[in-house]
Amino acid sequence: MKFPHDFLFGAASASYQVEGAWNEDGKGVTNWDVFSKLPGKTFEGTNGDVAIDHYHRYKEDIKLMAEMGLESYRFSVSWARILPTGDGEVNAKGLEFYNNLINECLKYGIVPFVTLYHWDLPLTLEEDGGWTNRRTADAFVKYAEVCFREFGDRVKHWITFNETVMFTGLGYLKGAHPPGITNDEKKYFQATHYVFYAHAKAVEVYKSLKQYGEIGITHVFLPAYSVDGKQANIVAAQHANEYETFWYYDPILKGEYPSYVVKQLEEKGWTPSWTEEELDTLKRNAESNDFIGLNYYQPIRVERIAEGSLAMEHSRESSTLAPGNPSFDGYYRTVKMNDKTYTKWGWEISPQGFLDGLHMLKDRYGDIKMYVTENGLGDEDPIIDNEIVDVPRIKYIEEHLKVVKRAIGEGINLKGYYAWSVIDLLSWLNGYKKQYGFIYVDHADNLNRKKKLSFHWYKHIIETRGEEL
Numbered sequence: 463m464k465f466p467h468d469f470l471f472g473a474a475s476a477s478y479q480v481e482g483a484w485n486e487d488g489k490g491v492t493n494w495d496v497f498s499k500l501p502g503k504t505f506e507g508t509n510g511d512v513a514i515d516h517y518h519r520y521k522e523d524i525k526l527m528a529e530m531g532l533e534s535y536r537f538s539v540s541w542a543r544i545l546p547t548g549d550g551e552v553n554a555k556g557l558e559f560y561n562n563l564i565n566e567c568l569k570y571g572i573v574p575f576v577t578l579y580h581w582d583l584p585l586t587l588e589e590d591g592g593w594t595n596r597r598t599a600d601a602f603v604k605y606a607e608v609c610f611r612e613f614g615d616r617v618k619h620w621i622t623f624n625e626t627v628m629f630t631g632l633g634y635l636k637g638a639h640p641p642g643i644t645n646d647e648k649k650y651f652q653a654t655h656y657v658f659y660a661h662a663k664a665v666e667v668y669k670s671l672k673q674y675g676e677i678g679i680t681h682v683f684l685p686a687y688s689v690d691g692k693q694a695n696i697v698a699a700q701h702a703n704e705y706e707t708f709w710y711y712d713p714i715l716k717g718e719y720p721s722y723v724v725k726q727l728e729e730k731g732w733t734p735s736w737t738e739e740e741l742d743t744l745k746r747n748a749e750s751n752d753f754i755g756l757n758y759y760q761p762i763r764v765e766r767i768a769e770g771s772l773a774m775e776h777s778r779e780s781s782t783l784a785p786g787n788p789s790f791d792g793y794y795r796t797v798k799m800n801d802k803t804y805t806k807w808g809w810e811i812s813p814q815g816f817l818d819g820l821h822m823l824k825d826r827y828g829d830i831k832m833y834v835t836e837n838g839l840g841d842e843d844p845i846i847d848n849e850i851v852d853v854p855r856i857k858y859i860e861e862h863l864k865v866v867k868r869a870i871g872e873g874i875n876l877k878g879y880y881a882w883s884v885i886d887l888l889s890w891l892n893g894y895k896k897q898y899g900f901i902y903v904d905h906a907d908n909l910n911r912k913k914k915l916s917f918h919w920y921k922h923i924i925e926t927r928g929e930e931l
């Protein structure tokens with residue numbers, strides 16, 4: 463059986479991780495332009511000044527995507543190219559670049575799927591409190607409207623934010639992302655709230671423009687499961703789902719926060735400063751969401767731990783979801799299981815965990831349209847006779863696509879799959895070591911591109927619409 467005719471086979475990237483040209487054509491400075499240059503913050507001091515030079519080589523890259531038969535390209539717009547100071551004047555050169563990028567996609571019949579925010583925030587806003595300041599939320603809505611009006615005649619698929627838990631959690635709890643703050647739960651929850659408010663407001667503006675595309679938000683999807691049948695650990699898994707999933711999807715799809723978490727925030731003094739207008743905006747726009755994006759890489763296996771210390775040391779490695787860490791509130795710990803398989807970076811490989819999680823989402827949120835907006839294998843790809851033989855990535859994606867097809871057959875409203883990533887790119891904290899792409903980039907030879915084995919495999923899957931899976 464083939465994937466449905468309206469199912470999109472895509473692949474993704476993000477502005478800071480591919481574009482480079484960090485200070486060209488009027489682009490403003492971003493938080494990551496500065497943070498990545500702070501000693502010790504990134505792997506081997508890598509940064510996005512050049513990245514893989516997608517800004518100048520996008521035509522070559524999109525031509526390769528077309529050769530692959532890619533149906534849709536998910537990329538992000540760098541806010542600071544459009545509004546260099548965050549909420550001031552529009553930069554015409556920034557609009558020009560993304561108009562060219564979009565038009566190049568359409569030239570090949572590739573559907574542009576645009577993320578408005580993939581972590582690169584204009585520095586002026588970061589320096590004014592970032593996502594803990596209502597100003598940033600209001601500025602985002604202005605930026606989003608500029609993009610809707612400029613690109614909305616050709617872009618019909620919009621994601622407001624990518625992985626809010628990552629830039630707020632790593633920014634205010636683990637200190638591994640800008641603004642590099644650790645263990646500040648009050649700021650963390652405040653930042654998430656202003657992001658959700660900004661999302662709801664942007665949805666409202668988008669719908670008012672009557673462009674008749676679709677808009678949603680993308681979250682990390684990290685379903686939590688108990689390590690065993692013990693009641694305390696089952697409760698710990700539910701606790702993890704409340705904080706890691708429902709806190710993120712409820713305000714979007716239900717228009718209100720999960721009461722389990724709200725009650726605990728009140729007890730701990732972590733409740734965001736929110737207004738009735740903001741809460742009403744969430745409620746008023748919940749029904750207007752067209753889809754949710756799921757970035758699925760792994761589940762987490764959790765066990766209860768005694769109410770431990772709330773302040774924990776975080777390393778760059780431990781900040782990216784490797785098991786073994788206590789939760790920020792010390793309620794549970796993630797566990798590496800002996801009977802599971804893991805990537806080189808310690809992420810569990812579990813297509814079944816994804817399927818079970820999808821049913822959990824359907825049970826809670828009904829028939830909401832979903833896209834897998836990221837899924838892929840971060841690896842150090844084997845090179846044999848000068849060919850990139852990334853068989854582990856092929857097997858990883860094959861197993862997850864099989865589960866996607868099965869989920870559709872079980873009534874899950876999945877409408878697309880975007881592999882992370884279309885091309886090897888800069889990892890925020892792992893430099894160029896952690897490869898995800900179908901296309902190799904040779905950093906020892908002028909960033910030349912080279913098709914991997916998985917490029918040819920994915921091309922075949924798309925051509926046959928996954929009939930063999």
Ligand SMILES: C[C@@]1(C(=O)O)OC[C@H]2O[C@@H](O)[C@H](O)[C@@H](O)[C@H]2O1
Binds near residue numbers: 882
């Ligand atoms: C932490 C990490 C990784 O490096 O493996 O997770 C997978 C993927 O998620 C994306 O949203 C990030 O933009 C990209 O850089 C990757 O980031």
